[in-house]
Amino acid sequence: MSGRPILTAAETRTAEDAVFATGVSVEELMERAGQAVAEAVWRYAGAAPTLVLCGPGNGGDGYVIARALADKGVKVRVAASGEPRTDAAQAMRARWTGPIEALAEADPAPILVDALFGTGLARPLDAVIIGPLERLAKAARQRIAVDLPSGIGTDDGALLGATIDYEMTVALGNLKPAHRLQPAVASMGRIVVADIGLNAVSQLVEIARPHLPAPGASDHKYTRGLVVVAEGAMPGAAMLSAMAAQRAGAGYVVLAGEGLGGPAAMVRRGDPLATVLADDRVGAVVIGPGLGRTNAGALLLDAALASGRRLVLDADALVLLAERGLPLAGIPILTPHEGEFARLFVDLPGTRIDRARAAAAKAQAVVVLKGPDTVIATPDGRAAIAPPAPGWLASAGTGDVLAGAIGACLARGLEPFEAAQAGVWLQAEAARIAGPGLIADDLIPALQTALVACG
Numbered sequence: 001m002s003g004r005p006i007l008t009a010a011e012t013r014t015a016e017d018a019v020f021a022t023g024v025s026v027e028e029l030m031e032r033a034g035q036a037v038a039e040a041v042w043r044y045a046g047a048a049p050t051l052v053l054c055g056p057g058n059g060g061d062g063y064v065i066a067r068a069l070a071d072k073g074v075k076v077r078v079a080a081s082g083e084p085r086t087d088a089a090q091a092m093r094a095r096w097t098g099p100i101e102a103l104a105e106a107d108p109a110p111i112l113v114d115a116l117f118g119t120g121l122a123r124p125l126d127a128v129i130i131g132p133l134e135r136l137a138k139a140a141r142q143r144i145a146v147d148l149p150s151g152i153g154t155d156d157g158a159l160l161g162a163t164i165d166y167e168m169t170v171a172l173g174n175l176k177p178a179h180r181l182q183p184a185v186a187s188m189g190r191i192v193v194a195d196i197g198l199n200a201v202s203q204l205v206e207i208a209r210p211h212l213p214a215p216g217a218s219d220h221k222y223t224r225g226l227v228v229v230a231e232g233a234m235p236g237a238a239m240l241s242a243m244a245a246q247r248a249g250a251g252y253v254v255l256a257g258e259g260l261g262g263p264a265a266m267v268r269r270g271d272p273l274a275t276v277l278a279d280d281r282v283g284a285v286v287i288g289p290g291l292g293r294t295n296a297g298a299l300l301l302d303a304a305l306a307s308g309r310r311l312v313l314d315a316d317a318l319v320l321l322a323e324r325g326l327p328l329a330g331i332p333i334l335t336p337h338e339g340e341f342a343r344l345f346v347d348l349p350g351t352r353i354d355r356a357r358a359a360a361a362k363a364q365a366v367v368v369l370k371g372p373d374t375v376i377a378t379p380d381g382r383a384a385i386a387p388p389a390p391g392w393l394a395s396a397g398t399g400d401v402l403a404g405a406i407g408a409c410l411a412r413g414l415e416p417f418e419a420a421q422a423g424v425w426l427q428a429e430a431a432r433i434a435g436p437g438l439i440a441d442d443l444i445p446a447l448q449t450a451l452v453a454c455g
Helices: 009-020 026-045 059-071 087-095 127-139 235-247 295-306 316-322 338-344 352-363 398-411 416-434 440-452
Strands: 050-054 076-080 100-102 111-115 142-146 168-172 190-194 204-206 226-230 252-256 267-269 282-287 311-313 366-369 375-377 383-385
Touching: 009 026, 026 059, 026 087, 026 111, 026 142, 026 168, 026 190, 050 059, 050 127, 059 076, 059 087, 059 111, 059 142, 111 127, 226 235, 226 398, 235 252, 235 282, 235 398, 235 440, 282 295, 282 398, 295 311, 295 316, 311 316, 311 398, 316 338, 338 352, 338 366, 352 366, 352 375, 352 383, 366 416, 375 416, 398 416, 398 440, 416 440
Parallel strands: 050 076, 050 111, 076 100, 111 142, 142 168, 168 190, 204 383, 226 252, 226 282, 252 267, 282 311
Antiparallel strands: 366 375, 375 383
């Protein structure tokens, strides 16, 4: 389960330098990029009249795109914000035989290709760029960004001036953090990656569909994973987690508490939690959903922490944990949303990825920083970002479902980092299956369908 690498601006430059070291010239790599983008534009927008915006840096790609589209018979115009700064970009400008208009004076076209900046922008756009860009974008029928929309911070996804929604973004070589971080990703439309020959390795990856094969002939309920879910003050939340663990593939789920109800297959134990967790077959413990923040909840958390079992800590367990300090024994999985994260890890600086990594190192845990751009980080610096999940996951109880799904993946033997990624993927896919208007309960049967896709 290895997702696509995600490269920062600096890592992208390193990957390009490695290509240049093999004898490939800057002009050749720029030609590859432009031709790849032109092919994507052609496939997406067809032969409609197109305006390509070229800047002083990324503009070299833009001139190649314009030439390649013209070779396909597209009526292309070029508008530039200034003269190219590099020798390679100047060479590509020289190969473009059509006229070049000033950005501020250009007339719009049905298709707009934004090649003004791209990767590496770290400062707000100037007003002399924002005005014409927004005017031309508003008048276009389809807007396509090259690598990144102009005005997007590569490494943090920050908005640096322009407010434009694109229908497609063509990432060059690899994904960048902004392709998966909010608020940037919401403006990019469909994101496609153009292969330009970069061989990149990164500690940051995109969460991919996990490989979770169906049980074989030699499997039984315990080899599939025994999950214990601790029930506290609000039994309904723990029930959601337990049912999610069942549908996410666990062979045996025990709901440890004194509540009633639930499916017939749900095993209930009213024994003390420490007694339930003494069973060596326990593969994962989920504690926190509906736990409560009273002394009774704290005692249950103490029992879980002392058990030596693989833990998924969520919701109230995280609030209680914030009061007793870090790090923890073993490598548990913590699943905070932003509010819980802020209580556990005060004033961590940097991007969302930086903060998740710092938190994981501090807690010596796998941290799942939940949100529309969920980030998972490990103590050793590895991290993963989820593709955009359906917005309708913003509903009470969906985090309880996620905790149960992660618990099932952990109990079946996946390492914590892989289990967290698998659970996040399953929850997002279940949400897509359930559709808009879902409540957390709707995710439970959809998890079974999502699991089928992982076999």
